[in-house]
Amino acid sequence: MTLAAPPRTGGTTNALAGTRGLVRLALRADRFRVLVWALAVGWLVTVSVQAFEGLYATPESRAARARLISSPAATALGGPGFGLEDYTTGAMTANELGLCVMLPVAIMAALAVTRHLRAPEEDGRLELVRSQPVGRDAPVVAGLVAAAVATFAVGAATFAGLLTTSLDPRGSAVLCAAVVVQALVFAAVSAIASQVSGSARGASGLALAAVGAAFVLRAVGDVRGPRSTSVWTWLSPFGWSQATAPYVLDRWWPLLVGLAAAGLATAGAFALVGRRDHGSGLLPERLGRAHGRLASVTGLLWRRQRVPVASWSLAIVLCALLVGLLADGVVEFVDDDPDLARLFPAGAAGAVASVLTLYVVFLAVLAAAYVGTAVGAARSEEVSGRSAALLALPVSRTRWLGAQVGLAALVATASLGVAGLVMGLAAARTLDDPDQVARLLGAAAVTVPGVLVVLGVAVVVLGWAPRAFGLVWAYVAYVGVWSMFGAILPDGTGVASPFTYLPGLPAEPMDWSGAIGVTATAAVLVAFGLAGFRRRDLAA
Amino acid sequence: MTDAIAIDALVKSFGRKRALDGLDLHVATGEVHGFLGPNGAGKSTTIRVLLGLLRPDSGSVRLLGGDPWGDAVALHRRLAYVPGDVTLWPTLTGGESIDLLGRLRGGLDPHRRDDLVERFELDTRVKGRAYSKGNRQKVALVAALAADVELLLMDEPTSGLDPLMEALFQEVVREAAADGRTVLLSSHVLAQVEALAGRVTIIRNGRAAATGTLDDLRGLTRTSVTASVHDLVGAQTALGGLPGVHHLRHDDERVTFEAEATALDAVLSALARAGVRSFVAHPPTLEDLFLREYADELAAARVPEDER
Numbered sequence: 092m093t094l095a096a097p098p099r100t101g102g103t104t105n106a107l108a109g110t111r112g113l114v115r116l117a118l119r120a121d122r123f124r125v126l127v128w129a130l131a132v133g134w135l136v137t138v139s140v141q142a143f144e145g146l147y148a149t150p151e152s153r154a155a156r157a158r159l160i161s162s163p164a165a166t167a168l169g170g171p172g173f174g175l176e177d178y179t180t181g182a183m184t185a186n187e188l189g190l191c192v193m194l195p196v197a198i199m200a201a202l203a204v205t206r207h208l209r210a211p212e213e214d215g216r217l218e219l220v221r222s223q224p225v226g227r228d229a230p231v232v233a234g235l236v237a238a239a240v241a242t243f244a245v246g247a248a249t250f251a252g253l254l255t256t257s258l259d260p261r262g263s264a265v266l267c268a269a270v271v272v273q274a275l276v277f278a279a280v281s282a283i284a285s286q287v288s289g290s291a292r293g294a295s296g297l298a299l300a301a302v303g304a305a306f307v308l309r310a311v312g313d314v315r316g317p318r319s320t321s322v323w324t325w326l327s328p329f330g331w332s333q334a335t336a337p338y339v340l341d342r343w344w345p346l347l348v349g350l351a352a353a354g355l356a357t358a359g360a361f362a363l364v365g366r367r368d369h370g371s372g373l374l375p376e377r378l379g380r381a382h383g384r385l386a387s388v389t390g391l392l393w394r395r396q397r398v399p400v401a402s403w404s405l406a407i408v409l410c411a412l413l414v415g416l417l418a419d420g421v422v423e424f425v426d427d428d429p430d431l432a433r434l435f436p437a438g439a440a441g442a443v444a445s446v447l448t449l450y451v452v453f454l455a456v457l458a459a460a461y462v463g464t465a466v467g468a469a470r471s472e473e474v475s476g477r478s479a480a481l482l483a484l485p486v487s488r489t490r491w492l493g494a495q496v497g498l499a500a501l502v503a504t505a506s507l508g509v510a511g512l513v514m515g516l517a518a519a520r521t522l523d524d525p526d527q528v529a530r531l532l533g534a535a536a537v538t539v540p541g542v543l544v545v546l547g548v549a550v551v552v553l554g555w556a557p558r559a560f561g562l563v564w565a566y567v568a569y570v571g572v573w574s575m576f577g578a579i580l581p582d583g584t585g586v587a588s589p590f591t592y593l594p595g596l597p598a599e600p601m602d603w604s605g606a607i608g609v610t611a612t613a614a615v616l617v618a619f620g621l622a623g624f625r626r627r628d629l630a631a
Numbered sequence: 632m633t634d635a636i637a638i639d640a641l642v643k644s645f646g647r648k649r650a651l652d653g654l655d656l657h658v659a660t661g662e663v664h665g666f667l668g669p670n671g672a673g674k675s676t677t678i679r680v681l682l683g684l685l686r687p688d689s690g691s692v693r694l695l696g697g698d699p700w701g702d703a704v705a706l707h708r709r710l711a712y713v714p715g716d717v718t719l720w721p722t723l724t725g726g727e728s729i730d731l732l733g734r735l736r737g738g739l740d741p742h743r744r745d746d747l748v749e750r751f752e753l754d755t756r757v758k759g760r761a762y763s764k765g766n767r768q769k770v771a772l773v774a775a776l777a778a779d780v781e782l783l784l785m786d787e788p789t790s791g792l793d794p795l796m797e798a799l800f801q802e803v804v805r806e807a808a809a810d811g812r813t814v815l816l817s818s819h820v821l822a823q824v825e826a827l828a829g830r831v832t833i834i835r836n837g838r839a840a841a842t843g844t845l846d847d848l849r850g851l852t853r854t855s856v857t858a859s860v861h862d863l864v865g866a867q868t869a870l871g872g873l874p875g876v877h878h879l880r881h882d883d884e885r886v887t888f889e890a891e892a893t894a895l896d897a898v899l900s901a902l903a904r905a906g907v908r909s910f911v912a913h914p915p916t917l918e919d920l921f922l923r924e925y926a927d928e929l930a931a932a933r934v935p936e937d938e939r
Contacts (some may be wrong), residue, residue, distance in 0.1 A: 483684075483712040
């Protein structure tokens with residue numbers, strides 16, 4: 092067995108014994124995942140920078156963009172705004188793209204640690220491994236190394252991609268290093284969360300909550316003090332990485348803060364490892380009810396799904412709120428710039444409409460990612476054998492899967508409805524235009540059939556090719572990338588995305604036949620998937 | 632009496648692997664039927680076909696008079712299932728899981744539930760993720776045994792239970808049988824099956840290798856005899872000439888052999904003539920039956936003859 096390190100001859104216990112074997116195992120398990128992340132992030136960043144170069148070729152257009160992006164709402168979603176006075180493509184990349192890369196890479200790193208540290212502990216794999224001459228620190232090292240390798244791979248691929256653009260390699264190096272360092276901090280924080288929480292899910296939740304808190308801290312900080320001058324910014328790992336001001340100041344020293352924090356957090360995690368038992372966390376496990384009140388498949392589903400449902404809905408609605416508050420920035424941007432105003436024949440209103448259209452589709456892509464996780468949860472219930480326990484009762488397959496699909500459809504629809512309303516109310520207030528409420532509610536509503544098509548595709552994969560469930564994520568990624576970057580991708584690449592066939596409200600007129608056609612497609616897909624699920628063998 | 636379970640020529644393949652290859656299994660209503668076989672013989676696959684989780688490739692399967700695939704929901708009201716490896720919902724307590732499973736079946740007897748919880752010494756307030764394997768198994772046992780059903784499908788139900796709980800399990804299964812319930816007990820704990828089951832089916836490579844009551848199966852096999860005699864050479868010569876005596880061996884003072892039921896009379900006369908000092912004979916245990924069915928595999932694995 093490759094996991095086992097040779098027995099130590101000295102007779103002393105070594106908490107790090109067997110680390111090399113575990114690290115190799117983790118890297119082997121992650122090799123495709125890392126490759127996909129690195130290629131996807133590297134490619135998207137490169138394509139985006141090329142789009143910036145094409146769309147904002149002149150200093151005037153970049154200056155106009157700088158005014159738009161300096162609004163508080165845009166700052167909250169973007170960056171500290173270095174180089175706004177002379178907005179080069181590099182400054183634009185760091186300011187607007189930087190956080191879009193840092194956030195997902197941070198989540199990737201945090202989840203890599205819990206995946207290698209807590210998940211195998213929960214399903215018992217790690218117990219077998221630890222019975223070998225493997226020390227208790229070894230899994231922590233393996234998780235951290237796996238996260239670090241993935242992070243470095245993404246950083247290197249992004250740097251390689253940026254070298255093909257016109258950007259200054261020195262600035263690109265600073266940017267990529269900044270992406271890597273903040274992710275390392277979150278990996279170390281995740282290692283601490285893995286010691287504190289009693290379960291793998293709890294550990295992941297705690298780590299993601301830390302990422303969320305860091306995002307809010309830097310948002311508040313950047314709004315209160317531009318160019319990383321607020322204390323709030325300096326409380327956040329994102330703040331440290333963004334304070335490097337790539338392409339503008341090219342500062343390396345803020346990364347030392349991040350590295351120091353990562354080191355401290357790692358030391359903290361190692362200090363805590365010895366204080367907890369294998370399989371439990373530092374937080375005590377509470378006893379629950381001796382008698383249950385759950386009495387239905389739906390009740391059980393809600394109990395299992397309420398936390399993810401609440402998290403996803405909240406994320407979608409908060410994004411909608413920020414976008415709504417951003418609306419007046421677009422008006423100022425267009426009004427201030429006569430050249431740009433000519434681009435939008437309908438004037439500022441037309442510009443606002445196109446921006447809002449893009450953001451509404453972005454919200455729909457978030458909802459599509461949620462429905463992917465909802466059907467994925469059904470698959471993991473099946474693989475774990477828990478679904479067999481229910482299906483051995485008088486519970487039909489249609490009822491079991493139908494409840495999960497129904498909940499996902501309902502949550503996606505309701506979230507987008509509330510998001511449209513909130514976005515409309517915020518836009519109505521900032522634009523002083525009450526019509527926005529109905530307009531944006533309608534715009535959000537018309538994306539729902541697109542989300543339902545993604546749900547249908549997921550159900551079809553579950554029903555007919557459950558082992559290839561990764562296809563669902565490939566499809567979600569395709570729909571997401573095409574929706575956000577469709578304008579700069581070759582014609583015809585959007586043929587399989589439902590949003591190609593839906594009207595882009597409010598910029599485009601309503602198209603009932605498209606909406607009805609997509610809804611019908613979604614219904615057929617769901618029915619076809621359910622039919623497949625009814626007739627196939629269950630996994631466990 | 633009708634059969635609660637009637638399986639004929641059942642075939643189920645996973646890719647190129649034939650998990651069930653023409654299996655026959657008949658379980659009469661009201662009996663406890665032992666279903667024996669080593670890991671991978673097809674026991675779990677059979678039970679999962681009976682639950683309608685797997686679709687049979689060919690053959691006929693009737694469960695409580697219905698089709699397990701097509702009538703799954705209606706049939707499941709009348710049966711309860713205990714898997715060999717129980718996975719619980721990590722955030723639900725054991726009590727919540729028991730009550731949920733019971734209510735989904737259409738209600739469970741609260742007195743029987745509480746009685747079983749107490750006898751199995753299960754702490755129902757613990758979250759699913761914090762239970763040990765044995766305790767997860769108890770949760771599934773309580774949920775199944777508290778249900779008012781005609782048929783219990785149990786797939787190695789006591790894996791992870793300690794000997795005290797094993798004894799309690801046998802007690803509650805006897806109670807269930809006394810209430811007129813049918814039990815299909817898949818197991819490789821031979822002593823458990825021997826203690827509980829009226830009839831037994833031994834499955835091998837996806838086929839029924841032997842089926843019948845324990846007495847039927849014993850009648851087909853041999854009695855093991857060890858005797859020390861005064862006239863060792865005479866006994867050996869006499870026994871060696873008898874039809875139905877096998878594996879005759881001797882050491883300094885004892886002869887050891889196996890005798891078919893029909894040869895026992897002649898064996899006793901032959902031994903008496905040689906002067907018996909001590910005599911040990913035992914009927915074949917279920918373990919002997921089981922090992923006989925698998926004799927060639929054991930030989931392939933080079934288990935010495937004496938240990939068979």
